[in-house]
Amino acid sequence: MTLNSKVPSGPIEDKWETHKFEMKLVAPHNKRRFTIIVVGTGLAGAAAAASLGELGYNVEVFTYHDSPRRAHSIAAQGGINAAKNYKNDGDSVRRLFYDTVKGGDYRSREANVHRLAEVSVDIIDQCVAQGVPFAREYGGLLDNRSFGGAQVSRTFYARGQTGQQLLLGAYQALARQIAAGTCRLHNKSEMLDVVVKDGRAVGIVCRDLLTGEISRHTGHAVVLATGGYSNAFYLSTNAMYCNVTAAWRAHRRGALFANPCFTQIHPTCIPASDEFQSKLTLMSESLRNDGRIWVPKDPDDTRPPDQIPEADRDYYLERRYPAFGNLVPRDVASRAAKREVDNGHGVGPLENGVYLDFSNAISRLGRSAIEEKYGNLFEMYERITDENPYSVPMRIYPAPHYTMGGLWVDYNLMTTVPGLYAAGEANFSDHGANRLGASALMQGLADGYFVLPYTIGDYLAEHLGESLVPTNDPAFDDVESDVIGRVARLVGNKRGTRSPDHYHRRLGKILWDNCGMERSREGLGKALAEIPALHDEFRRDVRILGSDDGLNSSLEKAGRIDDFFQLASLMCRDALDREESCGGHFRVEHQTEDGEALRDDENFSYVAAWEWTGEGAEPALHKEPLVFENVELAQRSYK
Amino acid sequence: MDLTLRIWRQPDAESDGDFHVYAVKGISSDMSFLEMLDVLNEQLIESGEEPVEFDSDCREGICGTCGLVINGVPHGPERATATCQLHMRKFSDGETITVEPWRATAFPVQRDLVVERSPLDRIIEAGGYITAPTGAAPDANEIPVPKEAADAAMDAAACIGCGACVAACPNGAAQLFTAAKIAHLNLLPQGQAERYRRTEAMVDTMEEFFGSCTNHGECEEACPKEISIDFIAMMNRDYIRSKFKNRKRLGQKKVG
Numbered sequence: 001m002t003l004n005s006k007v008p009s010g011p012i013e014d015k016w017e018t019h020k021f022e023m024k025l026v027a028p029h030n031k032r033r034f035t036i037i038v039v040g041t042g043l044a045g046a047a048a049a050a051s052l053g054e055l056g057y058n059v060e061v062f063t064y065h066d067s068p069r070r071a072h073s074i075a076a077q078g079g080i081n082a083a084k085n086y087k088n089d090g091d092s093v094r095r096l097f098y099d100t101v102k103g104g105d106y107r108s109r110e111a112n113v114h115r116l117a118e119v120s121v122d123i124i125d126q127c128v129a130q131g132v133p134f135a136r137e138y139g140g141l142l143d144n145r146s147f148g149g150a151q152v153s154r155t156f157y158a159r160g161q162t163g164q165q166l167l168l169g170a171y172q173a174l175a176r177q178i179a180a181g182t183c184r185l186h187n188k189s190e191m192l193d194v195v196v197k198d199g200r201a202v203g204i205v206c207r208d209l210l211t212g213e214i215s216r217h218t219g220h221a222v223v224l225a226t227g228g229y230s231n232a233f234y235l236s237t238n239a240m241y242c243n244v245t246a247a248w249r250a251h252r253r254g255a256l257f258a259n260p261c262f263t264q265i266h267p268t269c270i271p272a273s274d275e276f277q278s279k280l281t282l283m284s285e286s287l288r289n290d291g292r293i294w295v296p297k298d299p300d301d302t303r304p305p306d307q308i309p310e311a312d313r314d315y316y317l318e319r320r321y322p323a324f325g326n327l328v329p330r331d332v333a334s335r336a337a338k339r340e341v342d343n344g345h346g347v348g349p350l351e352n353g354v355y356l357d358f359s360n361a362i363s364r365l366g367r368s369a370i371e372e373k374y375g376n377l378f379e380m381y382e383r384i385t386d387e388n389p390y391s392v393p394m395r396i397y398p399a400p401h402y403t404m405g406g407l408w409v410d411y412n413l414m415t416t417v418p419g420l421y422a423a424g425e426a427n428f429s430d431h432g433a434n435r436l437g438a439s440a441l442m443q444g445l446a447d448g449y450f451v452l453p454y455t456i457g458d459y460l461a462e463h464l465g466e467s468l469v470p471t472n473d474p475a476f477d478d479v480e481s482d483v484i485g486r487v488a489r490l491v492g493n494k495r496g497t498r499s500p501d502h503y504h505r506r507l508g509k510i511l512w513d514n515c516g517m518e519r520s521r522e523g524l525g526k527a528l529a530e531i532p533a534l535h536d537e538f539r540r541d542v543r544i545l546g547s548d549d550g551l552n553s554s555l556e557k558a559g560r561i562d563d564f565f566q567l568a569s570l571m572c573r574d575a576l577d578r579e580e581s582c583g584g585h586f587r588v589e590h591q592t593e594d595g596e597a598l599r600d601d602e603n604f605s606y607v608a609a610w611e612w613t614g615e616g617a618e619p620a621l622h623k624e625p626l627v628f629e630n631v632e633l634a635q636r637s638y639k
Numbered sequence: 640m641d642l643t644l645r646i647w648r649q650p651d652a653e654s655d656g657d658f659h660v661y662a663v664k665g666i667s668s669d670m671s672f673l674e675m676l677d678v679l680n681e682q683l684i685e686s687g688e689e690p691v692e693f694d695s696d697c698r699e700g701i702c703g704t705c706g707l708v709i710n711g712v713p714h715g716p717e718r719a720t721a722t723c724q725l726h727m728r729k730f731s732d733g734e735t736i737t738v739e740p741w742r743a744t745a746f747p748v749q750r751d752l753v754v755e756r757s758p759l760d761r762i763i764e765a766g767g768y769i770t771a772p773t774g775a776a777p778d779a780n781e782i783p784v785p786k787e788a789a790d791a792a793m794d795a796a797a798c799i800g801c802g803a804c805v806a807a808c809p810n811g812a813a814q815l816f817t818a819a820k821i822a823h824l825n826l827l828p829q830g831q832a833e834r835y836r837r838t839e840a841m842v843d844t845m846e847e848f849f850g851s852c853t854n855h856g857e858c859e860e861a862c863p864k865e866i867s868i869d870f871i872a873m874m875n876r877d878y879i880r881s882k883f884k885n886r887k888r889l890g891q892k893k894v895g
Contacts, residue, residue: 066755067756072702124779126773127779131830133827134789136789137786172768175760175767178764179764273667276667276670278671281699383726386726502681545689550650
């Protein structure tokens with residue numbers, strides 16, 4: 001298989017414009033003859049469904065939630081980047097492009113990133129027109145703030161609830177199309193497989209979470225906007241339902257999975273308090289604008305933080321990275337925190353955190369200014385920890401948060417299965433080995449509002465006049481019987497003894513210990529032996545009570561964990577194969593003298609796209625070489 | 640801490656339900672309420688009893704998926720806190736805690752503590768949006784929005800759509816939910832063109848599914864985002880105006 005990225009030729013500034021002109025169009029009266037399936041209603045899915053519906057396509061929208069408004073995009077706090085240069089601080093499309101490629105440690109595709117930077121400005125316009133209540137200056141114009149990994153203020157925000165407001169904007173646009181009849185909503189409906197016929201995606205098979213009914217849905221194209229896979233680690237900042245099943249099932253049907261080891265560990269999360277912790281809570285990265293991170297210089301210092309004098313504190317980020325200070329990119333900040341905790345400087349009852357201190361900012365700006373910016377985050381922190389961050393420094397520690405890896409897609413966001421698209425966090429395309437803060441919302445909405453509506457038309461135009469594959473086609477029969485078999489195997493295992501969560505926790509621990517913030521050849525080898533063994537045990541021993549013909553959350557969880565096991569092996573396989581450190585992927589064997597990630601551009605400047613070759617078989621690696629014509633590769637430096 | 644839980648169990652929408660009593664031991668006060676239920680469910684699974692079904696996703700108080708009536712109060716005893724953000728330190732050792740699903744005619748119970756809330760989506764579909772087709776927008780700074788208006792719109796837009804307001808209302812009314820969305824959009828300059836059409840359509844749809852408001856104010860008390868009941872007054876005013884507003888002149892003179 002050769003990977004064709006389909007990146008248009010010509011200067012990078014003109015590629016997207018040229019491509020938009022060269023893509024084929026579907027005339028308005030023909031659009032209604034096409035049916036497009038959109039799975040997932042987060043930023044990418046809701047934006048795509050609404051925009052495609054507006055264009056006149058028939059759109060079938062699927063979510064496992066009761067309402068499309070609940071997708072995990074809603075929990076994004078900090079903001080969304082756009083190259084508006086409203087602050088007159090030297091921002092431009094070129095700078096956002098450059099920052100994103102550099103931030104991603106030179107492992108993303110230049111052309112995709114440039115397009116993202118170009119459409120970023122349109123996203124803000126679109127969202128404001130929809131009524132997204134972004135923060136404003138007193139003159140009525142939009143406010144911006146700076147964010148990790150950037151030296152300009154290009155982040156738009158709506159208090160600490162930017163993701164919520166952007167998602168509600170997209171959800172409301174989708175609601176308008178549902179009312180107009182162009183989009184049909186299937187809620188409480190979980191996609192369990194993709195149907196591929198003659199090499200093309202032609203539909204999906206779903207399970208109704210309330211009735212257990214398995215249903216078939218046919219379409220001319222299928223869009224997966226099903227999010228990332230951080231929950232493979234069990235403890236992450238993702239929502240409880242987030243899972244990889246849709247993407248993984250597509251992978252097993254022929255879609256290559258790219259850079260699975262590129263996972264992001266977010267530096268500012270609340271440390272775990274006990275073993276029953278069900279998830280970790282993120283504290284927005286924007287807090288690093290005003291908070292200063294430190295640990296006591298003496299590992300044995302047991303004084304409360306306010307009694308530790310300045311001289312006995314180590315503001316280690318400011319010390320090591322004077323240019324960026326507390327605003328270094330996420331991967332750098334996370335590893336630095338790990339190093340402090342590993343060296344015994346950790347704070348808190350379990351000594352598993354570092355301080356994020358607002359006392360300077362409060363005395364400089366006043367408590368009310370801090371409350372205005374971060375009030376809801378401080379409240380959330382206090383609710384969880386019972387400590388008041390206005391008077392006691394927050395304790396933070398890194399946690400799995402986002403996955404840069406995902407389904408391989410070409411410039412049109414199409415996977416290696418024709419007619420099957422992946423958008424938002426579900427694809428791998430824009431963030432390389434590390435995502436910059438406030439760029440996930442930007443990418444989700446870029447894909448949904450401004451890329452897919454064009455590129456899908458280009459594909460469909462070639463299939464004008466083709467009728468839908470009927471749902472009684474043998475292709476659907478085969479996939480449906482697979483799905484039914486899988487559900488029946490899980491629910492039919494009457495000898496099981498332990499809950500799905502029990503196995504998920506154990507899998508998560510293996511991954512976190514061996515494929516988390518630091519990876520080594522030895523650890524990855526160990527994980528690659530342990531994961532399949534635990535998977536076997538899981539399949540033998542998982543206990544699912546109740547039946548498959550009604551609401552059964554154990555059954556739902558078990559199906560998702562089953563897929564996480566296979567993904568986890570691929571993550572380790574990919575991490576083992578990539579003999580370099582870059583972005584969120586840090587191999588202990590490859591570091592500079594002062595402990596920074598050491599890339600190997602000569603040998604690893606490629607996208608690792610893995611092909612499924614069957615259960616228990618070694619996956620096949622395909623490489624898409626990355627060519628940098630507009631950004632000069634350099635050792636990332638935030639000093 | 641050791642606790643006794645009285646939990647509503649109901650096999651499906653058609654069957655009757657009743658309270659089951661369970662004991663949980665060794666609960667840490669730093670645990671969230673839902674983590675405590677996770678522990679109970681692990682115990683139940685190991686002992687061969689089907690786990691208690693409850694809805695919960697983000698566990699950060701923002702997605703609006705979770706919602707339990709705890710000791711008779713939607714989202715439990717802590718003010719301005721969704722169920723998932725409630726921690727066990729708010730309870731005492733040895734306490735008996737009663738856990739029920741949302742109780743409202745418009746939200747039928749699906750199983751145990753899970754209810755169906757899609758009528759809220761129908762209200763949004765009726766007009767809870769600004770018609771702004773993708774790609775048609777002017778530059779974002781073309782429309783200045785006074786900070787006070789943007790802030791007030793954001794206060795209303797903070798609604799998470801959990802439905803606690805409906806569950807708390809003796810009439811099962813959805814006024815607070817509907818008013819929050821109407822206020823968010825009607826307060827902004829971008830929302831003016833559809834202001835009265837939106838208000839009328841959303842209120843009429845709300846009335847199809849939900850009970851009527853008789854100013855109890857329980858909704859505001861239960862709201863995890865502290866959405867103000869003042870928005871209901873604003874909605875009522877706009878609804879009445881919608882009945883006689885000359886919409887042909889909406890863009891021509893000051894609205895308000």
